[in-house]
Amino acid sequence: MQSAHLGPLEVARIGLGAMGMSFGYTGAGSDDAEAIRAVHRAVDLGVTLIDTAEIYGPYTNEELVGRALQGRRDQVVVATKFGMVAHDGRGPWTPDSSPANIRLAVEGSLRRLRTDRIDLYYQHRVDPGTPIEDTVGALAELVEQGKIRHIGLSEAWRDTVRRAHAVHPIAALQSEYSLWTRDQEQILPLLRELGIGLVAYSPLGRGFLTGAIRGPQDVEALDDGDFRKDHPRFTGENLARNLRIADEVRAVADQVGATPAQVALAWLLAQGGDVVPIPGTRRADRVAENVAAADVQLDARQLAVLDGLTPAEGGHHTDAQMELIER
Numbered sequence: 001m002q003s004a005h006l007g008p009l010e011v012a013r014i015g016l017g018a019m020g021m022s023f024g025y026t027g028a029g030s031d032d033a034e035a036i037r038a039v040h041r042a043v044d045l046g047v048t049l050i051d052t053a054e055i056y057g058p059y060t061n062e063e064l065v066g067r068a069l070q071g072r073r074d075q076v077v078v079a080t081k082f083g084m085v086a087h088d089g090r091g092p093w094t095p096d097s098s099p100a101n102i103r104l105a106v107e108g109s110l111r112r113l114r115t116d117r118i119d120l121y122y123q124h125r126v127d128p129g130t131p132i133e134d135t136v137g138a139l140a141e142l143v144e145q146g147k148i149r150h151i152g153l154s155e156a157w158r159d160t161v162r163r164a165h166a167v168h169p170i171a172a173l174q175s176e177y178s179l180w181t182r183d184q185e186q187i188l189p190l191l192r193e194l195g196i197g198l199v200a201y202s203p204l205g206r207g208f209l210t211g212a213i214r215g216p217q218d219v220e221a222l223d224d225g226d227f228r229k230d231h232p233r234f235t236g237e238n239l240a241r242n243l244r245i246a247d248e249v250r251a252v253a254d255q256v257g258a259t260p261a262q263v264a265l266a267w268l269l270a271q272g273g274d275v276v277p278i279p280g281t282r283r284a285d286r287v288a289e290n291v292a293a294a295d296v297q298l299d300a301r302q303l304a305v306l307d308g309l310t311p312a313e314g315g316h317h318t319d320a321q322m323e324l325i326e327r
């Protein structure tokens with residue numbers, strides 16, 4: 001596979017998101033053996049960027065990735081995220097990017113990932129209670145100590161990105177970017193000016209763009225704990241309207257002779273060598289399908305059709321989650 005650059009960090013063109021192996025989606029945690037096979041298949045196919053976070057589980061996803069990477073650690077770029085677990089007793093889902101919390105969080109992530117360094121360590125959400133300069137200052141110390149190699153941010157917006165980058169170079173911004181979530185295009189010029197890569201999370205629209213959801217019955221069939229059951233784009237009238245988008249992607253896929261998932265990923269790859277999608281799957285066969293998107297070529301007409309897809313109805317997160325996202 002070709003490579004891409006996230007600032008100074010070289011990674012393969014397509015990464016792997018591990019979240020859904022343990023957390024968030026239907027089937028999470030039900031088949032760790034297949035999830036580990038999926039990680040191994042990814043590494044065998046040349047994927048290097050493996051993405052997890054402290055809050056996924058919490059903790060169980062990092063543990064799974066640590067187990068899966070035993071004996072393969074040096075072949076990959078391990079990326080994880082801190083800042084959504086407050087280790088002062090307030091616990092999970094409490095934003096805390098204070099230097100004291102980071103110093104505790106990193107030790108737990110290193111232990112669970114069974115490694116002596118994290119290649120890319122992201123702040124998961126901007127913490128309104130901690131100046132970004134303090135957060136990045138603490139991360140810069142971890143770089144000096146060799147505990148982390150590169151610093152990332154997630155769902156931060158322009159002012160925070162500039163301020164953070166002024167303290168220590170930021171390698172990557174990880175934010176939702178896909179055919180149906182396009183607002184990252186407003187920040188890409190700044191990222192390019194500063195030499196920061198864009199890691200595109202939920203590049204398959206949480207599975208929607210693959211055509212897996214054909215109607216309310218498919219959403220009802222998801223596990224009770226599956227986030228998508230409350231997701232604005234997967235529910236009510238929005239869902240009915242959004243189905244058209246999946247049809248439009250499938251029409252291009254049929255033309256290209258690829259799958260809808262591959263078209264969704266190939267479109268992201270066409271946005272630039274500094275855009276790295278991290279599709280998530282628990283299944284080894286889907287890892288292979290997604291990685292093969294690196295060989296799918298879209299012509300100018302197909303790209304134009306994809307650029308002009310029907311816009312999505314509904315926010316890309318629930319209102320409560322949107323409050324943690326900077327815009």
Ligand SMILES: NC(=O)c1ccc[n+]([C@@H]2O[C@H](COP(=O)([O-])OP(=O)(O)OC[C@H]3O[C@@H](n4cnc5c(N)ncnc54)[C@H](OP(=O)(O)O)[C@@H]3O)[C@@H](O)[C@H]2O)c1
Nearest residue numbers: 017018019201202203204205206207210261279280281282
């Ligand atoms: N920074 C953040 O705040 C943030 C937020 C969300 C996600 N992320 C990261 O981004 C990664 C990817 O995002 P995501 O998992 O939310 O969404 P995604 O990659 O857009 O979609 C994942 C869903 O698509 C399904 N899928 C994957 N490949 C498929 C294929 N070829 N055909 C049909 N279905 C397919 C998966 O099901 P199966 O598992 O059953 O294949 C899963 O339900 C996560 O794993 C996580 O590491 C970060």
